[in-house]
Amino acid sequence: MVDSKKSTPPGDLPFLLTLFTVLFLFSSTFSIAASQTALTILFVLWLFYLTRGDVPRMARTNIDLAVLLFLASIAIAVIFSSDRYGSIIHMKNITLIGVVYLIAFLLRGAKKLELYIGVLLASAGGSALYGIVGFLLGKGKGTLGRTPGSFSTAMTFGGVMMILCSVAFGLSLSIGISRRIRVIALISTVLTAVALFFSFTRSSWLGMVTSGVLIVLLARKKLIFPFAAVLVLLLIIMPRPYRERAYSIFDPHYRTNVQRIELWKGGWAIFKDHPVTGVGTTDLAKIYERYKPPEAKFVFGHMHNDFLQIAVTMGLIGLAAFLFLLFSFYRVMVGNLLALPPPLERAVVVSSIGALSGFIVNGLFEWNFGDSEVVTLLYILVGFNVAFYLKRTEGNSSSI
Secondary structure (H helix, E strand, O other), rough: OEEEOOOOOOOOOOHHHHHHHHOHHHHHOOOHHHHHHHHHHHHHHHHHHHHHOOOOOOOOOOHHHHHHHHHHHHHHHHHHOOOHHHHHHHOOOHHHHHHHHHHHHHHOOOOOHHHHHHHHHHHHHHHHHHHHHHOOOOOOOOOHHHHOOOOOHHHHHHHHHHHHHHHHHHHHHOOOHHHHHHHHHHHHHHHHHHHHHHHOOOHHHHHHHHHHHHHHHHHOOOHHHHHHHHHHHHHHOOOHHHHHHHHHHHHHOHHHHHHHHHHHHHHHHHHHHOOOOOOOOOOOHHHHHHHHOOOOOOOOOOOOOOOHHHHHHHHHHHHHHHEEEEEEEEHHHHHHOOOOOOOOHHHHHHHHHHHHHHHHOOOOOOOOOOOOOHHHHHHHHHHHHHHHHHHHHOOOOOOO
């Protein structure tokens, strides 16, 4: 976010930077430990090469103000929290927003987009296949034996698969990209879609439907009716237990739906007592215990809704900053789309718009903004888009 008139012209990155970027992208689809290890090493390497002048220097972007305001709103919430220590501890995921800038500056410095996308798609397919095999072997847990893949919960796996399926689907529909990427994208689309289904994460299903509709409208709008017909057909032919799982999305008396409604009532009560700066970014279990409705039997540490979670923990100040942050993500993506980029870049932009929209819909029923594995993938896509923005504004007309 620091401007410099002496930025190094885009070119090939040092080998180690490329290697650890690939390792970070590859591991981001299946292991938070591996991906954060690779990310830490990547960041240290980037700082080292930056001091040597071997990579382009940082530059201003059109998301900087939104990021700074969001970080400031977090600081305000922590300062006014009655549990400052707990709030600071639960801020750890905030540092992941640095992924946006790191990916943007690295991609801006080398023409590696096809390599990075290929790695992400291939790893997505492998992660999805692992989850599918786990389901078929009966290793899933909970409702219908839902598969968590390589993650701790099926909800995280569903959120990850939703974003990866969005990327793969958008690329598989795009015109003008290389045959190799198209084939990998098609295979990855099938695998991630099946894995997403076997996660039985309803909010991620809704997110993927939203994402899919937007991607089709932006990439191949003539296919919107066949796409809708396929969704309806799948709903009709799927086994009854699975169909009932889908129908339960709209059943206000379904067990987990009732729990969410109770949770949101308690969250709303907390917000009304702390409307400006919230209660702080701490675990909400003890606070919710005091505010939960009399009929509620379960206590939760978060609100299962991104917007209510932000409102409860950071107040109206934080909620306004969060909405502006999401708007800034859309703004950079739509700006890229309107600039008529090369085919592969356009495919990534379309996929990103779909994934971001799916993420928001998913976040109406989950605290996915606080899920490191899911939000890391979102930040990677935003980072790609910021790189495209920098290329446009710096007058570099060649493809990344």
